[in-house]
Amino acid sequence: MPLNPADDAFAGTLAQHLPEDTLRRAEPRYLEEPRGRWQGSALWVALPRSTDEAAIIVRACNDASVAILPYAGGTGLVGGQITEDGPPPLLVSLERMNAVREVFPRENVLVAEAGAILAEVQAAALEHGRLFPLSLASEGTARIGGLLSTNAGGLNVLRYGNARDQVLGIEAVLPDGSILRGLKRLRKDNTGYDLRHLLIGAEGSLGLITAAALKLSPVPAGTGTAFFTVPGPSAALDLLALAREQIGEGISAFELISRTGLDFLTEAIPDQRQPFDTPPEWCVLIELGLAKGLDPAEALQTLFMEAFDRGIVEDGLVAQSEQQRQDFWAIRERIPEANRVIEAISSHDISVPLGLVPEFIDRGAPLLAAIGPYRINCFGHLGDGNLHYNVFPPKGGRREDHYDQREAIKRTVHDLVAELNGSVSAEHGVGRLKVDDLERYGDPAKLAAMRAIKAALDPKGIFNPGAVLRSVS
Amino acid sequence: MPLNPADDAFAGTLAQHLPEDTLRRAEPRYLEEPRGRWQGSALWVALPRSTDEAAIIVRACNDASVAILPYAGGTGLVGGQITEDGPPPLLVSLERMNAVREVFPRENVLVAEAGAILAEVQAAALEHGRLFPLSLASEGTARIGGLLSTNAGGLNVLRYGNARDQVLGIEAVLPDGSILRGLKRLRKDNTGYDLRHLLIGAEGSLGLITAAALKLSPVPAGTGTAFFTVPGPSAALDLLALAREQIGEGISAFELISRTGLDFLTEAIPDQRQPFDTPPEWCVLIELGLAKGLDPAEALQTLFMEAFDRGIVEDGLVAQSEQQRQDFWAIRERIPEANRVIEAISSHDISVPLGLVPEFIDRGAPLLAAIGPYRINCFGHLGDGNLHYNVFPPKGGRREDHYDQREAIKRTVHDLVAELNGSVSAEHGVGRLKVDDLERYGDPAKLAAMRAIKAALDPKGIFNPGAVLRSVS
Incomplete structure (x- = not known):
C-alpha cells in the first residue's frame, strides 16, 4: 500500500x-543530522501539547496513509530521525511535551513526558536527592522519547543498565491512534506481554512514546575517579574483574582509551591537558560511586596496589578534587570531538562478549592493515564490551581519498564482530545506516518475527518507514 | 481454525x-498443579534432548495444528501449565535440557538450558564466586524456562530486578518451528526489536524458550538480616527510604509481615519459633548485602537507632549468626505454608505504586469487612510494592462455607488495586486464572496489541492456547 505525502493539503486539513500553531513548516534544523549524511524531506512538523493531540495526529496520518517521523533531540547517529526517500512524512516533535510531570521520592520514581531533556530529568531527580543514572554526551539536548526509542547506552551502563532498564512504564500512541496507557509505577507487573520493551528500542517504527515512568537510584555517597595505565585490553579486563571482586557493584564506569585516542587529542585539540607525560599504549578511566562509610580514593588506592602486584596496571592517577575528576572525564569526552576534527573514514559502534574484547582488538588491526595504512581509534565502554572502533586515514591524509575503501573497512570490522557473536549496533541503533547490516548479520528468525510484529501493529507501515526494517511499500 | 488433538495417532507419527523415547504418555504429575484447581488433559509429553529436537516437535505441531503446552517445574499458581479445555495439547517438557552449558566468570555470564533448575544455576554461579540473584520458594524445582516465561519475581527483586532483568539473551523455538538464535552474551545490542523481553513473561504463548544467557552479580561480601517492628505500613516505607539513604543499593530484601501472619504460624505450625515474645502488629524482615569494608550488623544497628529516634521502628532484632539468619527467614518462608494449612478463600498477588501501599492496606480491610468477618494475611515484598493479600475465613471457619463470597472478595481487592493503578498479577502471571481480570482491568490498547502480536507470531494459536489471552479458535 503506497504512502501519501504530508503535503500542504494534508497539513491544512x-x-x-x-489548536492553532500545532503544525508548522519544518525548519532546516529538523532536516539535518550530526554527521551530515542524510537530508530530510519532511515539509511539515506537528508539535502536539498533549498525548490526546498526539493521538489525533497519529490517527489522521493512519487514516490518510501518511508516514510519521517521530523526532526527539535530533542527535542520533544512524539516521533514524531523517527520511530521505518516499513521500515526505509528517515530522512529529514532542518538544512541547517536555515536563517532568511528577517525582515520587519515596517510590524512587519520576514521570517525564517524552520531550523532556535528559539533563533536566537528571536535575529534577537530584533535587529530590535521587539519581537518574542515564548519562551520555548529548544529555543537554537528547530527549527522553528519543533516548528510549533508541535504548540509549552511555557511560553508566555497566552499573545501571541501558535506557530500557530505567523504565517502569510508558505511555505511547500506537499506529492506529490508540493510546497505550502503560505509565505504571510498579516494580512488578506480570499482566501480559511486555509492550514497554517492544516500543523501547524500536526507533519510532512501532509507535510514538509520549511519556515514561522512570526508575531513580540512590545517589552514591562518595565518588572516586582514576586513570590507570594497563599493559593491554586483556589486563584491563583482569583489572575490571579484580575491581568487581574488591568493590562489588560500586563501579560506575570503566572506559578504555588507547594511545591513538590520546594522540588524536594532541593533534586536534592541543590545549587539552593530558593525564600522563608520556601517553601510554592503553589506559582505563574508572569511576566508583560508593555507599556511606567507604572511601572511594582509598578503594582506588587498594585496587591499584593489588593490581600493580599482579602486573595488570603500570601507573595510576587518582583524582584529588572535583576539578581533577572533571579534567579526567574531559579526556574521555573530548575524544569524539578530536575524531570529528580528524574525520573518520568509517566509524563502528560494536559490542562483543566481554571476554572476547582482546581478541577483537588483536585481530582487527592486522585485518585493517591489509586494506590500508589506517589509524584505528578504539575507545569506549569496555565494561559493557562496547567499543567505538573508528578508522582514520594515515596522519595528514584526507578521508575523501579513502572512501573507496569505506565499504571494505566496514565489512571487515562487522564480519569480525559477527564471527565473535557480537553486535554491529551496540548502542546507536539501526536507523537507516544499518538496515543492510541487520539483514546481513541478523538472525533470520528474529528478522521474520520483527517483520510480522511490524505488520501486525502498523499494517500501513506509517511509522518511520525505512528505519530498522526496509520499507515494504 | 480449530486445533487437533495430540492423540496416539499424532504421537505415533x-x-x-x-530418537527413541522422546515421546511418552503423560504421567499424572504433568497434569496436576499446586493448588488443585485444574486438571490437565494432555495425553502425551515430548521430552526433547536438544533445541533441534524441540524445533522438530514444534514444526510438526504447527503443521498439524496441534496445541503445545510448554512445561517447566510445574509450580505455577495461575494454571499456565495446565490445559483443561479444547483438544489435548502436546506437553513439551525441557527437563532433559537441564545443563548449565557454560560459565564465563570474567564476563559475569552463565548460559543455561531452559530445563536447568534454579537452585543448580545458583550453585553453578557460586562455584565461580558469582551470584545468580533470582531466589524464590520453589527454587529447588522451578526451571529457568518457566521462570523466564512467567518473569518470576521473588525475594531479591528490590535489588536485582525481576527474572527478565537477569537475562542478556535467549534461544527459543518460535511457533513456526524456526529457532530464534538470540543467545547473546552482550550488555549492549541495539539491533532491532527486543524479542527477548517479548518472550519473557509471555507464559509460553509465543514460543518455547530453550536456553538463556544469564547475568551474574558480585556476591556481597557481608550479609546482615534483621527483624524490625514498625507502627504500620507507612512507617515501614519511611524505614525503607531511610535505609536507602543510609545504605544505598545494599538492601537485598525488605519484607512486610503482619500480626495475622505471625498468628497463623502459631496456629498452623506451632513448633515454629517466633522472633518476638509478643507478636507485633507489623514488622519487616530486612536483609543487607554489603561490599567489603562495611559491617552489615553495624549498618543495621545505625539504621535502627536513627529510625527509633524518628519513631518509625519500635523494636528490633539483628541476626547474630547464620543460624539465626536462617531462623528469621524461616518465619517469612513458612507463612505461605501456614496459609495452606488454614486455607484461604481467595489469594491475591497484587502490586501498587510503593507510596500507595499504606492506602491499599488501610482501605482494603474495611471493604472486606463489609463482605464478611474475614481474616486478612497481608505479607510480602514491600520493597517492590508487591503484596500477597490472602483472605481467610474467621478462626475455626472452613473456606468451603465462604465460596459464595469468593468472587465478591476477589472483585473488591482487584477493583481497589485497579483504582490505585496497580497490577492484579504482580509476579505470578496471568495463566488461566486471570484471563478475565486482564480483560476487565487491562488497557484496551495493550490487549489489542497483544492479540495482534499473538496472531502475527502464532497464527494457528498453537502455543499454550487459553493462557494469558482467551483462545480465539
Whole structure:
C-alpha cells in the first residue's frame, strides 16, 4: 500500500482538528543530522501539547496513509530521525511535551513526558536527592522519547543498565491512534506481554512514546575517579574483574582509551591537558560511586596496589578534587570531538562478549592493515564490551581519498564482530545506516518475527518507514 | 481454525522423526498443579534432548495444528501449565535440557538450558564466586524456562530486578518451528526489536524458550538480616527510604509481615519459633548485602537507632549468626505454608505504586469487612510494592462455607488495586486464572496489541492456547 505525502493539503486539513500553531513548516534544523549524511524531506512538523493531540495526529496520518517521523533531540547517529526517500512524512516533535510531570521520592520514581531533556530529568531527580543514572554526551539536548526509542547506552551502563532498564512504564500512541496507557509505577507487573520493551528500542517504527515512568537510584555517597595505565585490553579486563571482586557493584564506569585516542587529542585539540607525560599504549578511566562509610580514593588506592602486584596496571592517577575528576572525564569526552576534527573514514559502534574484547582488538588491526595504512581509534565502554572502533586515514591524509575503501573497512570490522557473536549496533541503533547490516548479520528468525510484529501493529507501515526494517511499500 | 488433538495417532507419527523415547504418555504429575484447581488433559509429553529436537516437535505441531503446552517445574499458581479445555495439547517438557552449558566468570555470564533448575544455576554461579540473584520458594524445582516465561519475581527483586532483568539473551523455538538464535552474551545490542523481553513473561504463548544467557552479580561480601517492628505500613516505607539513604543499593530484601501472619504460624505450625515474645502488629524482615569494608550488623544497628529516634521502628532484632539468619527467614518462608494449612478463600498477588501501599492496606480491610468477618494475611515484598493479600475465613471457619463470597472478595481487592493503578498479577502471571481480570482491568490498547502480536507470531494459536489471552479458535 503506497504512502501519501504530508503535503500542504494534508497539513491544512489536519490543522483544522488541532489548536492553532500545532503544525508548522519544518525548519532546516529538523532536516539535518550530526554527521551530515542524510537530508530530510519532511515539509511539515506537528508539535502536539498533549498525548490526546498526539493521538489525533497519529490517527489522521493512519487514516490518510501518511508516514510519521517521530523526532526527539535530533542527535542520533544512524539516521533514524531523517527520511530521505518516499513521500515526505509528517515530522512529529514532542518538544512541547517536555515536563517532568511528577517525582515520587519515596517510590524512587519520576514521570517525564517524552520531550523532556535528559539533563533536566537528571536535575529534577537530584533535587529530590535521587539519581537518574542515564548519562551520555548529548544529555543537554537528547530527549527522553528519543533516548528510549533508541535504548540509549552511555557511560553508566555497566552499573545501571541501558535506557530500557530505567523504565517502569510508558505511555505511547500506537499506529492506529490508540493510546497505550502503560505509565505504571510498579516494580512488578506480570499482566501480559511486555509492550514497554517492544516500543523501547524500536526507533519510532512501532509507535510514538509520549511519556515514561522512570526508575531513580540512590545517589552514591562518595565518588572516586582514576586513570590507570594497563599493559593491554586483556589486563584491563583482569583489572575490571579484580575491581568487581574488591568493590562489588560500586563501579560506575570503566572506559578504555588507547594511545591513538590520546594522540588524536594532541593533534586536534592541543590545549587539552593530558593525564600522563608520556601517553601510554592503553589506559582505563574508572569511576566508583560508593555507599556511606567507604572511601572511594582509598578503594582506588587498594585496587591499584593489588593490581600493580599482579602486573595488570603500570601507573595510576587518582583524582584529588572535583576539578581533577572533571579534567579526567574531559579526556574521555573530548575524544569524539578530536575524531570529528580528524574525520573518520568509517566509524563502528560494536559490542562483543566481554571476554572476547582482546581478541577483537588483536585481530582487527592486522585485518585493517591489509586494506590500508589506517589509524584505528578504539575507545569506549569496555565494561559493557562496547567499543567505538573508528578508522582514520594515515596522519595528514584526507578521508575523501579513502572512501573507496569505506565499504571494505566496514565489512571487515562487522564480519569480525559477527564471527565473535557480537553486535554491529551496540548502542546507536539501526536507523537507516544499518538496515543492510541487520539483514546481513541478523538472525533470520528474529528478522521474520520483527517483520510480522511490524505488520501486525502498523499494517500501513506509517511509522518511520525505512528505519530498522526496509520499507515494504 | 480449530486445533487437533495430540492423540496416539499424532504421537505415533511424530515419534518416527525423533530418537527413541522422546515421546511418552503423560504421567499424572504433568497434569496436576499446586493448588488443585485444574486438571490437565494432555495425553502425551515430548521430552526433547536438544533445541533441534524441540524445533522438530514444534514444526510438526504447527503443521498439524496441534496445541503445545510448554512445561517447566510445574509450580505455577495461575494454571499456565495446565490445559483443561479444547483438544489435548502436546506437553513439551525441557527437563532433559537441564545443563548449565557454560560459565564465563570474567564476563559475569552463565548460559543455561531452559530445563536447568534454579537452585543448580545458583550453585553453578557460586562455584565461580558469582551470584545468580533470582531466589524464590520453589527454587529447588522451578526451571529457568518457566521462570523466564512467567518473569518470576521473588525475594531479591528490590535489588536485582525481576527474572527478565537477569537475562542478556535467549534461544527459543518460535511457533513456526524456526529457532530464534538470540543467545547473546552482550550488555549492549541495539539491533532491532527486543524479542527477548517479548518472550519473557509471555507464559509460553509465543514460543518455547530453550536456553538463556544469564547475568551474574558480585556476591556481597557481608550479609546482615534483621527483624524490625514498625507502627504500620507507612512507617515501614519511611524505614525503607531511610535505609536507602543510609545504605544505598545494599538492601537485598525488605519484607512486610503482619500480626495475622505471625498468628497463623502459631496456629498452623506451632513448633515454629517466633522472633518476638509478643507478636507485633507489623514488622519487616530486612536483609543487607554489603561490599567489603562495611559491617552489615553495624549498618543495621545505625539504621535502627536513627529510625527509633524518628519513631518509625519500635523494636528490633539483628541476626547474630547464620543460624539465626536462617531462623528469621524461616518465619517469612513458612507463612505461605501456614496459609495452606488454614486455607484461604481467595489469594491475591497484587502490586501498587510503593507510596500507595499504606492506602491499599488501610482501605482494603474495611471493604472486606463489609463482605464478611474475614481474616486478612497481608505479607510480602514491600520493597517492590508487591503484596500477597490472602483472605481467610474467621478462626475455626472452613473456606468451603465462604465460596459464595469468593468472587465478591476477589472483585473488591482487584477493583481497589485497579483504582490505585496497580497490577492484579504482580509476579505470578496471568495463566488461566486471570484471563478475565486482564480483560476487565487491562488497557484496551495493550490487549489489542497483544492479540495482534499473538496472531502475527502464532497464527494457528498453537502455543499454550487459553493462557494469558482467551483462545480465539
